[in-house]
Amino acid sequence: MSAPFLSIARIAKSYAGTKAVDEVSLDIAEGEFVTFLGPSGSGKSTTLYIIAGFVEPSAGEVLLGGRSLLAVPPHQRGIGMVFQRYTLFPHLSVAENIAFPLRVRRRPRAEIADKVDEMLRLVRLEGMRGRRPGQLSGGQQQRVALARALAYDPRILLMDEPLSALDKKLREEIQGEIRRVHVETGVTVLYVTHDQEEALRLSDRIALFNHGRIEQVGDGRDLYERPASAFVAGFIGNSNFLPVRVVAAAGRHAVVSCPDGFELRGVRVAARPAGAEPTLMLRPERLWLAPGGAGEGIAGTVVDAAFLGDCIAYRVRTGWAQDLAVRTPLAALGGAPAGVGQEVRVCCEGRHAFLFAAL
Amino acid sequence: MLLDHRELGAWRWLLGGTALLLSLFLLLPLLLIVALSFDSSQWLQFPPPSWTLHWYAQVFADPDWLSSLRASLEVGVSVTVLSVGIGLCASFALVRGRFRGRAFLRAFFVTPMILPSVVLAVALYGVFLRLHLNGTLAGFVLAHLVLALPFSIIPITSALEQFDGAVEDAAVLCGATRWQARLRITVPAISLALVSAAIFSFLASWDEVVVAIFMASPGLQTLPVRIWGELRQNLSPDIAVVSTLLVLGSAVLMGLAAMVRRGASS
Numbered sequence: 043m044s045a046p047f048l049s050i051a052r053i054a055k056s057y058a059g060t061k062a063v064d065e066v067s068l069d070i071a072e073g074e075f076v077t078f079l080g081p082s083g084s085g086k087s088t089t090l091y092i093i094a095g096f097v098e099p100s101a102g103e104v105l106l107g108g109r110s111l112l113a114v115p116p117h118q119r120g121i122g123m124v125f126q127r128y129t130l131f132p133h134l135s136v137a138e139n140i141a142f143p144l145r146v147r148r149r150p151r152a153e154i155a156d157k158v159d160e161m162l163r164l165v166r167l168e169g170m171r172g173r174r175p176g177q178l179s180g181g182q183q184q185r186v187a188l189a190r191a192l193a194y195d196p197r198i199l200l201m202d203e204p205l206s207a208l209d210k211k212l213r214e215e216i217q218g219e220i221r222r223v224h225v226e227t228g229v230t231v232l233y234v235t236h237d238q239e240e241a242l243r244l245s246d247r248i249a250l251f252n253h254g255r256i257e258q259v260g261d262g263r264d265l266y267e268r269p270a271s272a273f274v275a276g277f278i279g280n281s282n283f284l285p286v287r288v289v290a291a292a293g294r295h296a297v298v299s300c301p302d303g304f305e306l307r308g309v310r311v312a313a314r315p316a317g318a319e320p321t322l323m324l325r326p327e328r329l330w331l332a333p334g335g336a337g338e339g340i341a342g343t344v345v346d347a348a349f350l351g352d353c354i355a356y357r358v359r360t361g362w363a364q365d366l367a368v369r370t371p372l373a374a375l376g377g378a379p380a381g382v383g384q385e386v387r388v389c390c391e392g393r394h395a396f397l398f399a400a401l
Numbered sequence: 402m403l404l405d406h407r408e409l410g411a412w413r414w415l416l417g418g419t420a421l422l423l424s425l426f427l428l429l430p431l432l433l434i435v436a437l438s439f440d441s442s443q444w445l446q447f448p449p450p451s452w453t454l455h456w457y458a459q460v461f462a463d464p465d466w467l468s469s470l471r472a473s474l475e476v477g478v479s480v481t482v483l484s485v486g487i488g489l490c491a492s493f494a495l496v497r498g499r500f501r502g503r504a505f506l507r508a509f510f511v512t513p514m515i516l517p518s519v520v521l522a523v524a525l526y527g528v529f530l531r532l533h534l535n536g537t538l539a540g541f542v543l544a545h546l547v548l549a550l551p552f553s554i555i556p557i558t559s560a561l562e563q564f565d566g567a568v569e570d571a572a573v574l575c576g577a578t579r580w581q582a583r584l585r586i587t588v589p590a591i592s593l594a595l596v597s598a599a600i601f602s603f604l605a606s607w608d609e610v611v612v613a614i615f616m617a618s619p620g621l622q623t624l625p626v627r628i629w630g631e632l633r634q635n636l637s638p639d640i641a642v643v644s645t646l647l648v649l650g651s652a653v654l655m656g657l658a659a660m661v662r663r664g665a666s667s
Contacts, residue, residue, distance in 0.1 A: 096570055117573045117582075129571040133589045142585075143575035187571075194576065 043261040045108050046196060047072035047230060048093075053102030055088055062088045063099070064254035066111075070232070075224050075235045079240040080251030081277070086234050089251075090200050093232065095119055106197060128183045130175035136147030136186050137162070137171040143194040159187035165222060173397040181212045185219065192227060201233045205240065217243055239277050240268075250274055270313045272398045275323045282329075282366045284322040288399055296397050298322055304340050308392030311399070320399030326367040328394040330374070331356065334385025342366065344384045354379050358388055429659055438641035445638060457637040466627065466643060472541075477606045479542045480549050485595055485610075486601035487546075488553025490557040493583070495554070496561040499587040507558070512553045521547065536618030544616050545606040552601035560594030561587075592663050600658045606652060 045068035055063040063085040070076050076088035093104055095116030104111040111119060111302065129141050140161050144154045159346050162168045165185040175183055184204050191199055205213045222243055224231055235241055242262040250257045250265060267274035272283065286298040294311050298320070306360040332339055341376065344355035355374065356368040366388055367398040380386055409416065440449035460466045495507050502585060523601060525544045526535065534540030565588060574583035610625035617626045621654050624643055
């Protein structure tokens, strides 16, 4: 494989002694859609702002096409960016906003006019060209911002939580737009969000940030089905975490014993251990309920059953007083659903369970 | 609301009456001056025996009044340009800068508004005496600039604070240098504040008499200074004419400022 298109190499940034970004490294291929996902304060936005040039890293290097990006001032980096807040130029019309980066570059008038038309078509706002930003909805403003950021064919497009100010329905609509624009233009996108669903929906790869470090990089399925750490498992999707005892371990598989003595075999061991205490992760949708009594599974009592349309969400209290979340799709439901107060066994296959433990 | 106008009952009339009387109290002297400027009697007799435009003709033919008008405009326009220019630069530093003593500096810039102008006048007079600036246009402009700067700094800093810095960052990523971004994006975006700063800076100089008396020389007297001088020497209808013109000028600018503010809020 040739040199990566964009290479982030061991960048770090400290503010007054605290490490906002702690030796982050990541290689990104041309045309890739990579999302920086993580809780607020995890360093994902700071990393983006270092690439944009508004934050100077304390250490490390960013290479674009083999050349240092940090040595280039922000206005010459050729980077497009859509911000979290609305940043259209308030005194300019939609068309003038999109034309601004081309005017600054002193492109010929005819070329600017063509490009503005092309961009308005791309974000489907042809009818809005004469409007002022104040006359547009939030979603329209962010689409114009996207058009402005792409007007000069940037080498990278940065997006810093561009949809966080919008309501859920509009957000999903514009996610679709962003996906389409990415496919149509083929631009390399770095996207920051704290919304896991947004990350899963949009990205080719996700870099999950925590405490200024990347916990794991991979596509959505990697992170969901093969989490490297308990943090990843907890952040992506819903999880049950059980305190367990490791009975036996061989290679990447183990046998664990739950607090009530139930032994689960063939459990997969995560790449990176969590803390000192061995912890077992069970996804709610990988669990199913069997009638109470003797047999495989963790014995418990149903304390809540909620009908959610496509599935039933149970809460089952175990013998050691922990509530386990169980989701049963309607299609998988044989007969009547379990009622509150019913004795059940929570069953699971070992290959769908994950152990975080220092072995 | 606590004081709903409709629920005040009879108190409403008392409130309206007081407001009317107060307005009359404030406006009557101005109206009297305007009336006197058209008074045919040269002893400022009221009510006027008859009406005339004679005094207006006389003022506009008088080289002393005309030179005062020119002085007022020269000082006012210079102060306006400098006040807005310096106010803009200072506001950028005060709002966007990160340095020690920023809050102190910001309060310091506004102190001329609360300092008694006679104190400032005496102090400036003393300093300018050593610098040989007394009676010069430069000295006059500098003195009035001190008074006008708060009127620039207050609206411009507040406009800059409301203007999201990320918009300027967006312009920089679009390919503009930091200075281009400021000039082409930030400054036009806060243009209403700049107009308002200009109007009030001009008025701060145009209406000012205390500092001006200290800064004036026989050859350099702004309109308020000459009115003051004339008042002490000979009470002529000219004063009423010039006062009327001063009030008219101020009123026009205040109206303009009100329009700008309405434009900003819509």
